Amino acid sequence: MLEAFPWIAVVDDDPSVLNALRRTLRVRGFQTKTYGSAQEFLAGLAHGLPQCLILDLQMPQMSGLDLLHHLKHQEIQIPTIIITAHSEVELRERCESAGAVGFLLKPLQDASLFATIADASAAALSRGHRPPQT
Secondary structure (H helix, E strand, C coil): CCCCCCCEEEECCCHHHHHHHHHHHHHCCCCEEEECCHHHHHHHHHHCCCCEEEEECCCCCCCHHHHHHHHHHCCCCCCEEEEECCCCHHHHHHHHHCCCCEEEECCCCHHHHHHHHHHHHHHHHHCCCCCCCC
């Protein structure tokens, strides 16, 4: 069954990051689902697409950039925010070229996170999707 409400997916291989983001987003009223790997997220797509994807860049087996390329190849459009501890300009450019709407450095700042989610919501609206609701 497809999800009827807008929600945000968070994919990160660090359980502490997943828990922190889940709490931060839920406090602001966002429906949130967390995944410990790109493969786990892909398996969950059968239940519906999130309105926004927050994706760790550095993960084992399938990196965040690999997942972005996979989604693009499958013609699955999800406004995506990349989170990473690496600030190299080339990484940012590669992620943006792959379709990311945001690139944030860890540790995340709440104001930047929510501003970037708003940008992702605007991207979703431009494609006719409902934004995540707070």
